[in-house]
Amino acid sequence: TVDNCPLNCLYSGCICLSMEATHTLTVCFTGLLGEENWPEFVGVALVDGFEVVYCDSNTMTAESRQDWMKKHDPAYLNWFTNQCRETQRFFSLIIEQLMQNFNPTKGVHTFQRMLGCEFDDVTDEINGINQFGYDGEDFITFDLKTHTRIPAMQQAVIFKQRWDNDKAASAVIKNYLTQVCPEMLKMFVNYGRSFMLRTALLxxxxxxxxxxxxxxxxxxxxxxxxxxxxxxxxxxxxxxxxxxxxxxxxxxxxxxxxxxxxxxxxxxxxxxxxxxxxxxxxxxxxxxxxxxxxxxxxxxxxxxIISHQQRFIFMLVSFMFAAITACSHNVSDNNPRSPRWGWSLLKNIYCAQK
Known part of the structure; x- marks a missing residue:
């Protein structure tokens, strides 16, 4: 999954919107434990794999990475700010329980959530994903067809049982993945299309x-x-x-x-x-x-021209600071069009430097 992860423009405020029929809107949240030099919580929203909104635990206020986002849809910034604050509180509780279940060694540990949708504007096909990861591995995934969770490891079974019993929460997630997210995505693609088409500087x-x-x-x-x-x-x-x-x-x-x-x-x-x-x-x-x-x-x-050394530093800082905002569009065994990401990328890059 790592090879297909695109590099995101975390500091330059850029966006690339595909002219192809398929588009994605992905929200990535990461809780980071054991690393004092980085925010303990980071949230990023990406359109077609590139950053549009950012928040972290230092400010807990959504920041637009695109001028058109500020102009066209300030309401999304408010929505994302609320999501960041709620998710950080949720992550704090989950991470505390995970520490008890995994009995981990000292060092850096991550808990992540990817929530998003994919829309094909030719076939109108919609796919959604609500997936969690722990320390670079799949943890638990929401099945959109059955409205149940699929645990990827034994420690996730207790969370499956608890979350599956909350039918109201499952209904909210389904509505977001199939209705709210696709409508937001269509709107964002329309707003950012003119930016992608510019070639004057090429x-x-x-x-x-x-x-x-x-x-x-x-x-x-x-x-x-x-x-x-x-x-x-x-x-x-x-x-x-x-x-x-x-x-x-x-x-x-x-x-x-x-x-x-x-x-x-x-x-x-x-x-x-x-x-x-x-x-x-x-x-x-x-x-x-x-x-x-x-x-x-x-x-x-x-x-x-960015040198190989500068390129490595950029990748290291980008992925660490934005906490795996590099969401890929890889092939899933269960759903060939399901958007997935490389959980292990942050962990591998960080550990290589220790």
Whole structure:
């Protein structure tokens, strides 16, 4: 589940809304125990996998990450503020009980909830999920068809019995997943669509530090995560000798990405057969840049590219501080269209640094 988790723009205030038929609205809550340097509770709302609203235990007030959110729907900020406060109180009680049931060792422990929906605006199909996780593992999941909980571990059975007996709460969850959430999602996608379509800042360049260095195809200024960038030889995509980077945020709310090509073994007469192809969503014509020494720019720092070290630090800080807001859209055994997330990502990154 970890490999497909997209990187979120936690500090740059960016959003990417897909032009495809399927959209998701996900609310992620995380309680963090045993780490004094981070908020003990964090809540994030994401549209199509990117952050729109944030709250934490330091302020317990929802903060909009998007200007259009403030303009179009301030009521959602009030709703999210109430959800954060109620969920933090709920988490405090649950975590106390979990500590007794698991008898955990000292260190960092997490309890998380993902609540959200997926809507297909072509078929009108709606899927919802209400799932809890503990320490990077599935804990218990709400079955939307039966209105019952499915425990993923023995310690969750007692919670299943207790929560299943609360029929009123189950009805509220069902109404949110099938009615409230899809309507909110449609509204948010409509509000943010114009942001995604902007391309005025888009540029693609070829960069190289020295004649022996890889040639970097660098795209920046795009506002959607529905992009692809590849190196080709004679029209065929290359995999060997190619280093593909992540999609990362710029300071202005747009994105950048880079793909390196090792050219040390490429003969000069063969250069003309190579090109870099950048495709923005499915509605724009691909930008094709030929491998040509005449257009390669020597990058002496004028162009800001996030280094591998900076990329790692960004990922570490982002996932720790936002407490696994990276929600993925992976395949579930029971529901092939069910949105899921990688519970273990925060735990794995944190433990790797201990």
């Amino acid at each position: 540029s693609v360049s070829l960069l190289q530090k020295s004649p022996s260095s890889p040639v970097t195809c660098h795209a920046t200024g795009f506002s959607t995560n529905r992009v692809s960038m590849v190196w080709r030889k004679d029209g065929v995509e290359l995999h060997e000798g190619v280093g593909k980077g992540d999609i990362l945020p710029n300071d202005d709310g747009t994105f950048q990405m880079s793909v390196d090509l090792q050219v040390s073994s490429v003969r000069p007469e063969d250069w003309e057969g190579y090109d870099c192809v950048f495709q923005l969503s499915d509605v724009y014509k691909a930008i094709v840049t030929k491998l040509d020494k005449a257009v390669i720019r020597v990058n002496k720092g004028e162009i800001k």
